[in-house]
Amino acid sequence: MARNPQEAALALHRFGFGPRAGSIEEIAADPRGALIAEFDRPVAGQIANPDLPTSGAANRAVFEYNAERNANQKRTRRDTAQATMEAAPNQPEAMPLPRQLFRNEARARIDAALNAEIGLVERLVWFWSNHFCVNQEKTVMAGAYEREAIRPHVLGRFVDMLLAAEGHPAMLLYLDNAQSIGPNSIAGVNRDRGLNENLAREILELHTLGVRTIYTQDDVTNFAKVLTGWTILPTATNPDHGGEFVYIKRAHEPGLQTVIGKDYEDAGTEQGRAVLADLARHPATAKHIATKLARHFIADDPPSALVERLTRRFLDTDGDLKEVTKVLVAAPEAWTLEQAKIKRPGEWIVATLRATSETGDIGRILQAQNLLGEPLWRPPAPKGFSDENAAWLDGLAQRLDIANTFARREGLALEPAAVMEVALGPLAAAETRRAVAGAESRPQAMTVLLMAPEFQRR
Amino acid sequence: MPADFCAPTRRELLLGSGVLFAWAAVPRTARAEGRDPRLLVIVLRGALDGLGVVAPVGDQEWGKLRGDKGLALGGTTPALALDGFYALNPAMPNFHRMYRANQAIVVHALATPYRERSHFDGQDVLESGLVKPGAADTGWLNRTLAVLEAGGQVDAHGRQAFAVGPITPLVVRGPAPVLSWVPPRLPPVGDDTTLRLLDLYRHTDPTFARVLEERIGLAAVARAGGMTSEPGGDRPVVQGGGIAQVRAYFAEATGAAAKFLAGAEGPRVGALAFDGWDTHVEEGAVKGRLANLLGALDGALAEIESNMGEAWHDTVVVLVTEFGRTARLNGNDGTDHGTATVALLAGGALKGGRVVADWPGLKEADLYENRDLRPTTDLRAVLKALAEEHLCADPARLEAAVFPDSGNVKPLRGLLA
Numbered sequence: 004m005a006r007n008p009q010e011a012a013l014a015l016h017r018f019g020f021g022p023r024a025g026s027i028e029e030i031a032a033d034p035r036g037a038l039i040a041e042f043d044r045p046v047a048g049q050i051a052n053p054d055l056p057t058s059g060a061a062n063r064a065v066f067e068y069n070a071e072r073n074a075n076q077k078r079t080r081r082d083t084a085q086a087t088m089e090a091a092p093n094q095p096e097a098m099p100l101p102r103q104l105f106r107n108e109a110r111a112r113i114d115a116a117l118n119a120e121i122g123l124v125e126r127l128v129w130f131w132s133n134h135f136c137v138n139q140e141k142t143v144m145a146g147a148y149e150r151e152a153i154r155p156h157v158l159g160r161f162v163d164m165l166l167a168a169e170g171h172p173a174m175l176l177y178l179d180n181a182q183s184i185g186p187n188s189i190a191g192v193n194r195d196r197g198l199n200e201n202l203a204r205e206i207l208e209l210h211t212l213g214v215r216t217i218y219t220q221d222d223v224t225n226f227a228k229v230l231t232g233w234t235i236l237p238t239a240t241n242p243d244h245g246g247e248f249v250y251i252k253r254a255h256e257p258g259l260q261t262v263i264g265k266d267y268e269d270a271g272t273e274q275g276r277a278v279l280a281d282l283a284r285h286p287a288t289a290k291h292i293a294t295k296l297a298r299h300f301i302a303d304d305p306p307s308a309l310v311e312r313l314t315r316r317f318l319d320t321d322g323d324l325k326e327v328t329k330v331l332v333a334a335p336e337a338w339t340l341e342q343a344k345i346k347r348p349g350e351w352i353v354a355t356l357r358a359t360s361e362t363g364d365i366g367r368i369l370q371a372q373n374l375l376g377e378p379l380w381r382p383p384a385p386k387g388f389s390d391e392n393a394a395w396l397d398g399l400a401q402r403l404d405i406a407n408t409f410a411r412r413e414g415l416a417l418e419p420a421a422v423m424e425v426a427l428g429p430l431a432a433a434e435t436r437r438a439v440a441g442a443e444s445r446p447q448a449m450t451v452l453l454m455a456p457e458f459q460r461r
Numbered sequence: 462m463p464a465d466f467c468a469p470t471r472r473e474l475l476l477g478s479g480v481l482f483a484w485a486a487v488p489r490t491a492r493a494e495g496r497d498p499r500l501l502v503i504v505l506r507g508a509l510d511g512l513g514v515v516a517p518v519g520d521q522e523w524g525k526l527r528g529d530k531g532l533a534l535g536g537t538t539p540a541l542a543l544d545g546f547y548a549l550n551p552a553m554p555n556f557h558r559m560y561r562a563n564q565a566i567v568v569h570a571l572a573t574p575y576r577e578r579s580h581f582d583g584q585d586v587l588e589s590g591l592v593k594p595g596a597a598d599t600g601w602l603n604r605t606l607a608v609l610e611a612g613g614q615v616d617a618h619g620r621q622a623f624a625v626g627p628i629t630p631l632v633v634r635g636p637a638p639v640l641s642w643v644p645p646r647l648p649p650v651g652d653d654t655t656l657r658l659l660d661l662y663r664h665t666d667p668t669f670a671r672v673l674e675e676r677i678g679l680a681a682v683a684r685a686g687g688m689t690s691e692p693g694g695d696r697p698v699v700q701g702g703g704i705a706q707v708r709a710y711f712a713e714a715t716g717a718a719a720k721f722l723a724g725a726e727g728p729r730v731g732a733l734a735f736d737g738w739d740t741h742v743e744e745g746a747v748k749g750r751l752a753n754l755l756g757a758l759d760g761a762l763a764e765i766e767s768n769m770g771e772a773w774h775d776t777v778v779v780l781v782t783e784f785g786r787t788a789r790l791n792g793n794d795g796t797d798h799g800t801a802t803v804a805l806l807a808g809g810a811l812k813g814g815r816v817v818a819d820w821p822g823l824k825e826a827d828l829y830e831n832r833d834l835r836p837t838t839d840l841r842a843v844l845k846a847l848a849e850e851h852l853c854a855d856p857a858r859l860e861a862a863v864f865p866d867s868g869n870v871k872p873l874r875g876l877l878a
Contacts, residue, residue: 399672403658407650411628419581434664438657443507443580443739446628447654454658456666 006031009429010338014038016430016461017300017342018332020122021354027428030121038123038332042325047124048154050111058147058172061104062246065143066238068100101143108146109379110365116353117362127157127328129349130299133387135168135210137177138380144246145380148173161292161322162283169206169279170272172235172248178202178385185231185256198256203227205385211282213291222263228256229267229275289317293327299390300331302343309336342430342460345392348375350461351402355409355453358426359417371405403454410449419448430457498810498851499722499776501765502602502732503715504630505758506584507653507739509782511802512834513746514553514755515567515816519546522823526788531746538747543567547816550746552756555763559807560814566806566876568843569818572784572836578798580739583783588632590841592866601863602732603635605848608858623721623731625714633732640728642717648710651737652703652750708757711735715761719768722776730852738782741795762807774809777851777877781840787832788823799833804843810851812878839870846872 008027014034015022030037041047056064098106116125132149139145152171156164168174175181183199184191191197203226208214232255238245250272260267260274265281267274282288293313297305313330320326331337346354352371356363372379375398382388389395419439423431435455442448452458516532517523518540523531532540532548540548541557547567549557559565575586575594582594590601603622622633624641633639655673662670714733721727737754744751762778769776785802801821806813821827821835829835841864848854848863849872860867 396668396672399669403650403655403673407654408647411626411647413628416628432665434661438661440579442657443653444584444734444736445581447651447657447736448581450650450654451658451661455661456669459669460666 007034009340010034011037012428012430013338013340013342015121016346016354017337017344018121018123019126020116020119020350021357021458022426022428023357024360024425026121026425035332038121039329041119041121041123042158042328044124048128048157050115050150050154052111055107055111055150056104056147058144058151059244059247061143061147062172063238063242065101065104066245104143105139105146105380106365106369108149109369112146112149112379113353113356113363113365113368117356122353123328123332124157126300126350127324128154130296131157131164133382133390134295135164135174136380136382136385136387137171137173138382140381142173142176144171144173144176149380156324158325158328159323160283161288161317161324162280164324165210165279165283166276169202169210169230169275170233170248172246175202175233175235175248178205180230181234183227183231183234184254185228187258188231188254188256190251190254191231191256198224198227198231200224200227203230206279206282209386211279211291212285212287213294216287216291218263221261225260226262226278229260229262229278231256233272233275283322284318286314286318289314289322292322293317295390296327296331300344301334301337303391303393306336309334342457343392344461345395346459346461347388347390347395348372348377348398348402349379351375351459352405354426354458355406358422358458359413361413374405375401399454399459402459403450406450406453407446409453410446413449417445417449419445419452422449423452426452427455427457431455432457497772497775498729498853499769499772499808500602500730500847500851501715501718501722501776501778502632502730503758503761503778503780504584504588504632504732504734505738505780505782506580506734506736507782508580508583508784508786508798509738509802510740510744510746510751510786510796510799511569511571511782512785512788513740513744513751513796514550514803514805515543515547515569516540516550517546517569517820517823518542518548520820520823522827526823527746527790529747530744530790530794536747543816546820547818550752550755552752553759555759555766556805556807559762559766563814563878564807564809564811565813566811567816567818568804568806568838568873569816570801570821570834570836571804571818571838571840571843572801573840575784576800578784580783580798585631587781587783587840588630590844590864597631599635600630600632600732601844602632602730603637603639604863605852605854605859606637606730607635608854608862609852621728623718623728625718625731625733630732630734633730640721642721644710644714644717646710646713649703649706651707653737653739656742704753704757707737707754708760711757711761712764716764716768719765723769723772740786741791741797742793744790744795766807769809776808777810777847778807779843779847780805780807785834788828788834789832800829801834801836804840806843806876810877812876817873817876838873839867841867841870842873843876845870846874846876850874850877 008031011027011031011034012022014030015026018038116122119125132153135153137145137148148171152167153164156167178201179199180202184196186197200223204223207218207223212218232251234249234251236245236247236249252271258269262278267277293310294305297310297313313327316330317327349372352368369379377388423439435457438451439448442451518532518534532550534540534542534548538551540551542548543560556565573586574592575583585594585597588600589597591597606622622637622639624630624633624639626643629639629641659670659673662673718731718733722729722731740751743749746752765778766773781804782802784798784800786796786799791797819837821837825831827835845859845864848859849856
């Protein structure tokens with residue numbers, strides 16, 4: 004087979020996290036085949052790190068940590084004199100546990116992206132994690148959630164990811180279902196508490212069918228009733244399982260519910276699982292997912308023929324996400340030379356580290372993401388971060404600040420021309436080559452390279 | 462919080478100073494005859510236009526070359542006379558004051574042995590002390606320290622060098638340990654970098670170009686076909702706001718370096734680098750970009766002088782650049798990559814008040830390759846002399862390990878008081 008370094012470089016930027024040293028050469032013989040081959044790695048998409056706690060364990064640890072800290076503060080206030088005598092001399096304050104957990108999760112996620120050969124599977128993880136986003140501000144489990152609900156299913160069936168995500172404690176907390184109570188349930192009647200529609204609405208609007216499709220307000224309300232009782236075990240009273248999913252029949256709205264024209268018998272959690280399974284297989288869902296995938300990888304306004312093929316494949320394979328992604332990779336529309344999409348901030352940061360063989364300080368990486376408007380696991384709304392160029396274009400000046408800082412820190416140890424070959428190879432425009440070669444210093448050359456359109460876009 | 466990204470973390474600063482304090486416990490050893498020399502090297506990256514810093518106003522050809530864009534003793538912004546022939550950029554009153562106090566020297570028409578015109582290669586030659594660019598991974602300043610006799614005439618304090626900035630400049634990298642200090646604020650994105658990027662975007666990505674124009678606060682681009690049709694009318698003009706930050710950074714970086722070098726147990730040699738000197742467009746030697754940068758540099762010299770305190774009398778600051786620029790202006794009122802330039806020396810240890818030059822002339826036939834100031838002095842002559850006479854390095858070892866293949870370059874002795 005003829006070698007195709009240009010397509011290889013495109014594959015790495017468009018479908019992966021950008022080239023590392025030698026990447027373009029490694030896959031030049033068969034770029035498309037190399038993308039698909041990533042699917043068959045036994046641990047594709049998984050993070051094997053025994054040091055990262057499960058979401059439940061993280062929840063419990065933070066609960067204990069907070070309780071202990073509160074007690075210590077109270078104790079200090081109570082016995083001021085004694086505390087002064089015993090006070091350790093200026094001990095540096097340790098990083099708070101929630102922050103530490105967050106940074107460990109972030110590090111593992113960045114490492115997975117840095118270590119991937121091309122990175123398509125990791126890009127899928129980032130895509131789906133954003134599709135089913137939760138918010139770090141509301142739960143300490145955001146990182147564990149991604150590992151538990153998203154990663155196992157990015158090459159599996161959509162219905163399984165949907166079930167895993169909607170039933171995960173992080174999601175139940177984030178979209179308030181943990182406190183939703185059926186108005187006619189025992190708990191609802193006794194405590195005069197009621198329904199919270201948030202999760203049900205966002206599942207229909209964002210996670211499955213799509214906004215303004217076929218559902219009505221009644222569908223939202225009824226679906227919310229179906230999901231009542233899906234909640235979390237309180238940590239204070241459950242030292243071994245606090246923070247884990249639990250179904251509380253006492254809070255579940257009794258009876259049959261009608262959602263999108265279909266009746267669902269009350270069968271505990273099975274009632275909700277049945278609704279989710281039907282939503283996952285709905286043609287509107289297939290089209291919604293197909294559009295989002297194509298928009299993320301190909302173009303803001305994806306070609307309708309491509310969206311149609313993705314939709315059909317989704318329906319034909321019962322939402323087999325590996326098969327759907329294969330259609331995307333095989334699509335002629337995916338291989339146009341024009342790099343239409345602007346890399347999302349996190350993608351650009353990872354691409355920079357990969358191109359320069361750096362691992363990066365996780366604090367700096369997270370700060371850079373914040374500065375660029377894509378704080379990790381803190382989306383502005385349940386819709387997640389935008390996948391349209393317009394949202395990221397204005398951050399270009401901030402990217403320049405960050406590229407400049409990075410280049411001033413690392414730029415003298417790097418040979419800009421060599422990094423350009425690694426990072427862009429045949430994609431580098433003549434103008435970019437001239438600008439890099441003519442820069443007045445290596446750091447300036449690195450800044451120009453990291454800001455070059457071919458490196459900013461994919 | 463986000464601003465922290467552009468600054469080193471608190472921990473780094475503490476670590477940095479921790480290293481310094483630990484090192485400061487090294488016992489003090491004897492100095493030669495009470496001298497305790499300091500040498501600070503400032504690398505000016507981007508190729509400084511020597512003729513824009515010190516102009517041969519006594520050369521009849523000078524006025525023809527640069528016209529009213531060049532330094533002159535008359536006019537609204539008169540240059541500062543150095544002697545009957547040379548005049549200094551008016552943005553450098555402090556250097557002028559030092560010169561008149563015999564504490565500054567200009568070496569003109571000087572160049573490294575490098576004769577091509579690539580910044581990176583030129584900087585490698587400048588900083589490595591080698592004849593050719595290539596796989597240099599150590600710098601002449603560091604290797605000079607390494608050849609100094611421990612506890613000898615001049616002990617360079619455990620042979621440690623000092624560097625300012627997040628990246629250790631090549632000139633100070635090498636076998637001798639280097640302490641580095643990172644300024645709390647890194648310099649902002651230079652206007653020059655922004656303009657280069659804008660130029661790239663205009664040729665390759667109009668959307669990015671539009672956003673950058675809007676976002677960086679560049680002055681409105683004078684549209685072609687507007688009020689003026691003169692060439693260059695569509696050139697963006699950089700607002701002067703950025704220079705205050707540059708001045709602050711230069712002063713902070715050099716001021717800190719001086720404090721470290723001045724300390725009784727501090728390091729004795731150090732290096733830092735400033736960029737921004739690649740003035741292809743609108744050089745502005747008399748008024749504008751180069752004048753602004755030189756003003757910032759001049760302020761930095763004053764900062765060094767005052768922060769050195771008594772140690773100023775044992776100090777030499779040397780400012781060097783990879784090569785010079787074309788003698789004539791180009792089509793954009795800038796200058797392109799050239800050959801010979803100046804080196805500036807300042808410090809109380811100098812026998813100053815002199816311009817040292819074997820002036821090559823500026824007639825067409827005098828110019829190097831019919832375009833650049835012709836080099837008549839090898840920079841290594843200056844550097845070897847400073848290493849020998851100021852730091853008391855052994856000439857043979859300098860020749861062998863610091864400036865190889867420089868046997869034909871005689872040290873420019875007699876620079877010191």
